[in-house]
Amino acid sequence: MQLTVSRPDLLDAINRVIGGVEKRQTMPILGNLLLEVDADQLKLTGTDLEIQLESECPVDAPQPGRTTVNARKLHDIIRAIPAESQIVIRQEEGFVIVQAGHSVFRLACLPADEYPRMEATTEEHRLVLGQDRLRAMLDKTQFSMAQQDVRYFLNGLLFEVSPERIRCVATDGHRLALAETDSQQSIEETLRIIVPRKMVMELMRALDRDDNSPVELLVSTQQIELKLAHQRMVSKLIDGRFPDYERVIPKNNSKQVHVDRETLKQVLQRASVLNTDRFAGAHYHLQSDRLAIEAINSDQESSREEIPVHYQGDDLKIAFNISYMLAILSHVDDMQVRMDFETPESSALILPTDEDAIRTRYVLMPMKI
Amino acid sequence: MLAKPQEFEQRLARGLESLYVIGGDQPLLVQEARDGIVANAREAGCEERLRFEVDGKFDWGALESQGASLSLFASQRIIDLRMPGGKPGRVGSKALSTLAERVKGGGESDIWIVSLPRLDNQLQKSAWFKALAGAGLAVRFNDVPLAQLPAWITRRAATHGVRLERDAAELIAGRVEGNLLAAAQEIEKLALMDLEGPVDAARVAQGLANQSRVDTFALSDAVLDADRQRGLYLLSRLRAEGTEPLLILWVIARDLRALVALAGNDQAGFKKTRIPAFLARRYQARARAMPPGNWQRLLAGCAEVDRCIKGLGEGCNTADGGGRVWALLDRVMLHATRPGR
Structure with a gap:
């Protein structure tokens, strides 16, 4: 095996697969990348057997062959090499030689035949959606996914696909984000799959927010797969029942408030100066056309700020987690947000005032006062 | 104020309460009580469980705010707070007292389980414990004699x-x-x-594997009961467990000092050893069972062990010095457990 490749091409290709390699592995070979050279290109593969990422890059003077080499070391070496270098990679006596200019690295390798690969996805459903729209759907919901929750099905994002629309839902038990878009899909029954957190994050990295060309998602009962130019991503699905999210979206909250998104965001950012804890809360005191926001930290230091809002109705005192509210406000595009409250203990519905091609709903549970 | 295990089981069978404070020497009994509460709560439809382990760096603010964050899916959660050290510190004491107040006022919707180590006097006298025990159901799981x-x-x-x-x-x-x-x-x-x-x-x-874990303080019992066999057995177990000889010597020497003091009717000297007062009677009886000079001589024997641990004395500075230390400890133990007159 031998090849010559430019550093930017190789680094880009490695960056696209490095996320698939776990820092700690159960098998040593899972710390490696699989390198496969054919007539005109190099194909890289990284996997932790839950997710498998593949990328391709053009090479010069290739001699076909395959091997595996430690992912982190290769990545760090290529990053450290001067920007416009030409890199020669070849196999020699059980080692992989990486040569750039006067630098020569000799890396240990493991046989390519032993590299474990995930099975190909047997296509049962094919979803088609604009790349930018898919990315926006993920972006508007992914921040509400749980992290390492014992309720493993919350550590992912629900895709609910019916013939006319696609929904993405994420929740960690305290907040919920839903994004929905109209889209004709060639399926008969509603499809519900839970995509693991890691795949969602990798999809976010891989998808182009400004490219509206359609992409295809292949879905089987156990896997999901996305093919892009020079890139392929496969992930297992989370086998579990996502909670009945429709039940927790409030429908009849009577206290409707309209507030300037940027103003509220800035108030909360100032309040979080004193409350750096990610679980910290702020009190909201709602009166006719004004909203006072007060936050107190454990040292009894406090902040208070009042902003004008559009509201007519009874007074309400309610408390919310500061960072949860900020995350929601950061993912709404509209200038104005609408918040529907009911009681200090019942959930609030937060949504943009104007509907977009992607409709979003955020549900936030208050904190006990 | 503390409930007995039987009472706890009866009350648990009657229904769930919002605060349980459980503690005892035996992790098994505490663990089983906790499992019992959780199982009952699950049956009642309470699915979510938050678990916290209190250590030196524990963030009580986070516990409070997480406890205050309501859940979208569950109206009631189990909050499993474990305090293996039994010391919440200043901030923690305040947080626990606030919790107790909230429970007392009926304003707590979740089910709290506070697991503690041995409920000793110091712990039971603390303000936070009193507040918790006053607000919820506090149970002590005694050691089985x-x-x-x-x-x-x-x-x-x-x-x-x-x-x-x-x-x-x-x-x-x-x-x-x-x-x-x-x-x-x-x-x-x-x-x-x-x-x-x-x-x-x-x-x-x-x-059966030999899985005992012996306590250095069990040595005191052996001395007081003049139980020679048990004394030597305990020493061999402690040696096998890799207990530092200095620690063992400290326990034995403390007992001997107490016995010397009591043999000479020196109550102040006994107090200095910080042995709990309720044990004074047993020490007194043992002190009088032997001729007064006996205990003093044994204390001198301890001094020899001490020198040996520090590498002084015949045969103590070799690589096998450890063996000699244990032999000397055995000798002290043999004399200290001699049946009385």
């Missing part, structure tokens, strides 16, 4: 469908040295073997 351990083992085995002969129960009791978790595991192992008929000592001995 050595004499009652065989009966406890027999009863527990019966619930696992294992019939134990008396000698078998005694053998397990002797080997686990009061470690109930180890005893419970032995019983589970026997249950898995699915043996026919009653299980006797020979059968148990086959599969």
